[in-house]
Amino acid sequence: xxxxxxxxxxxxxxxxxxxxxxxxxxxxxxxxxxxxxxxxxxxxxxxxxxxxxxxxxxxxxxxxxxxxxxxxxxxxxxxxxxxxxxxxxxxxxxxxxxxxxxxxxxxxxxxxxxxxxxxxxxxxxxxxxxxxxxxxxxxx
Numbered sequence: 001x002x003x004x005x006x007x008x009x010x011x012x013x014x015x016x017x018x019x020x021x022x023x024x025x026x027x028x029x030x031x032x033x034x035x036x037x038x039x040x041x042x043x044x045x046x047x048x049x050x051x052x053x054x055x056x057x058x059x060x061x062x063x064x065x066x067x068x069x070x071x072x073x074x075x076x077x078x079x080x081x082x083x084x085x086x087x088x089x090x091x092x093x094x095x096x097x098x099x100x101x102x103x104x105x106x107x108x109x110x111x112x113x114x115x116x117x118x119x120x121x122x123x124x125x126x127x128x129x130x131x132x133x134x135x136x137x138x139x140x
Contacts (some may be wrong), residue, residue: 009045013038017053030080035059036066071120080116084109 020034035053042050054060066072072080088109092102 006045009041011048013041013045013049013053016041017059020059030076030083032062032066032072032076033080035062039063065122069120070122072116073122077116077119077121080112084112084116 013135015037020031023031039053043054054063087106096102
């Protein structure tokens, strides 16, 4: 089982990164949370892929900003919260017929919401040095 875990984490990391890339062009799909999830999966699954991702010219600055405690941009936070609650409410109202699971979904969403709201808000000029992030104004 221990041999399988890193491979599973790498696969999960690539799935999360793929969703993050799709989030660049799909406005309701948040990019940064998926990229952070990919980084976490790669950290435990493959040092090679983790190093590649955190040094990537597009995704690396967002990971570095989060890890340095600079938080999320306001737009990223809003998109993440709207997407979270839209999917949870859709699941509660349409997909999940069990009250206990509905309550659990709402509690988890509330916890994630509190976490997101408490993160510091990164302003456009708070980009990582040398990344040009503030000049681009790009928030994948």
